[in-house]
Amino acid sequence: MTERSLSAFTRAKRVIPGGVNSPVRAFKAVGGTPIFMKSATGCTITDLDDNTYLDYVMSWGPLILGHAPPAVVKAVQAAATRGTSFGAPTEAETELAELVVSMVPSIDKVRFCSSGTEATMSALRLARAFTGRDKVVKFAGCYHGHADAFLISAGSGALTLGTPDSPGITQGTVRDTLSLPYNDLDAVSRAFDAHGREIAAVIVEPYAGNMGFVLPRDGFLSGLRELTNAHGALLIFDEVMTGFRVAPGGAQEREGLSPDLTTLGKIVGGGLPVGAFGGRADVMESLSPLGPVYQAGTLSGNPLAMAAGLATLRGLQVADTYETLERSTERLVLGLGEAFGRRGIPHRIAHRGSMFGFFFTGCDVVDLASAKTADTALYGRFFHAMLERGVYLAPSQFEAGFVSTAHIATALDDTLAAADDALSALHAVA
């Protein structure tokens, strides 16, 4: 029963476009109407009608320690009693910056802002200013927030809702963004042959999480590093999703690579609105007030957000955390894969650390074109069958799933039992 959610949605639609403040939440990709949430704890989330779900959206990634972990809640409460915003520097910003710099070796200096979108937008401006070039290479199906330059063949909600190239973006912006197939190093090489002196940066999600979960082929990321070095362009890793998630130092640590700039969000804010971008000191020092590149924000380095980020990154320092997350996610992915396989459902499923995803397709998924071979209608039916059995997956085939330290063995077992039952029910109907 979700009557209260339905009436909340009807009310919201009167004053909020589509009734939601971020489009994927509207359930358009899976049908039906969105569930309105009222509370969450650990690995569960509860809706207005008191239905509780095992959550694999986890606010789209920030909640690696689960919902409302006591240490984070306590830190935010304590910070709030001291004042919610000062618009002046605080020591907490330096403490979080020191922690980020110590965890992500390619980052010499970091600046905090309020969202991943701000982080990527600012990193691109910085790269353009530093190189004196205008063009950016991105990959189709990757999503780097909703700044104009990145809404060309974009992933996430833009892909889900059929607007990968949003209207409202100028022809000039379109000309300066070169969108290439993910995992296609030859295409990148050709782009550099044609526009080498104009390309400021290549930006990539090292593990793509916004066209579903898609991994880089061996040699793709290192090839990007070589090409950008050879042509004097900067390499930007968008680790908004993978940062602090797939390893303490993100995907770049797992892959042994050092990008020039890294964009961060989600976990670095521990569930509060934070983005960050950082990297080589010589590049970061072009930023105002040291250099000419302007970037600013009233709520940048907000004390509540810094407190949540600090408590979260400190929580991740506990021994074996990443090993446990990897094991839990592997167990989930193996179990789901077996359940799909038992029913002869063509699928591809993968994970790195505690980030995972699956496609209902018989094709290997290496880029946007192959991701689009997935049976999205089947995903929608599976999504609803899981929801009815108390499991909340992303309401779109083209998103990743997230496991937290709060997803203990019984939660994973319950999820796999729900999947088995859901697939039986779908099989009986088909």
Ligand code: HOZ
């Ligand atoms: N773009 C986010 C996931 N890739 C979704 C944001 C949201 O709806 O909260």
